[in-house]
Amino acid sequence: MKNAYSLKKQRGFTFVLALISVIVVGITATSVITLWSTSVKREKETEMIYRLDKVRTALKNYKQKYNRYPSHIEELLVDRYVRNSCLIDPITGKEWATVTASYTEGLGIKDIHSSSEETAIKTKAGNAIKHSEF
Numbered sequence: 001m002k003n004a005y006s007l008k009k010q011r012g013f014t015f016v017l018a019l020i021s022v023i024v025v026g027i028t029a030t031s032v033i034t035l036w037s038t039s040v041k042r043e044k045e046t047e048m049i050y051r052l053d054k055v056r057t058a059l060k061n062y063k064q065k066y067n068r069y070p071s072h073i074e075e076l077l078v079d080r081y082v083r084n085s086c087l088i089d090p091i092t093g094k095e096w097a098t099v100t101a102s103y104t105e106g107l108g109i110k111d112i113h114s115s116s117e118e119t120a121i122k123t124k125a126g127n128a129i130k131h132s133e134f
Contacts, residue, residue, distance in 0.1 A: 042121050045131070047090040048114060049122075052134055055096065055112055058082045069101050069108025091116040091131050 055073075058081035062070050065079075073096070076082045089096050091114050101110035116131035 038121065044090045045120055045122055048131065049134060051086045051088075051090065052096075052112065052114075054082055054086045058086075059109065059111065068106045069110050071108050073098065073109055073112070089114050089116070091118070097132065 055076070058076045059069065062076060062079070062081055070076060073087055077084060077087070087095060094115065096112035097115040098109045099111040099113065101108050113134060114131040118131055120129050120131050120134070122129075
């Protein structure tokens with residue numbers, strides 16, 4: 001009888017050990033997924049900042065050459081100021097939100113920004129900002 005009791009006790013211990021292993025694997029998987037999604041978001045933000053810089057530089061160069069802002073963002077493609085891929089916001093996957101110049105500035109597209117209202121991972125001066133504020 002002592003052997004049967006010892007065997008049941010060992011089975012219970014094995015079950016508890018297996019349960020703990022499943023819990024540890026679950027917690028590890030959760031942390032890996034969180035790190036991965038943060039990494040993807042960081043990459044998209046880096047790409048967004050790069051594209052914003054390229055398009056803003058193109059807008060500035062267009063203004064210097066033609067002494068006016070482009071009326072459509074696609075005008076930057078015609079003169080090859082930017083590539084087609086730069087006209088898509090990597091955060092939303094859509095076109096950039098545009099800022100129109102005032103009448104005194106000559107109308108046209110003066111600036112662009114993301115239309116995403118998500119909070120960015122990157123900060124400015126230690127303050128959390130939204131993608132649309134870049």
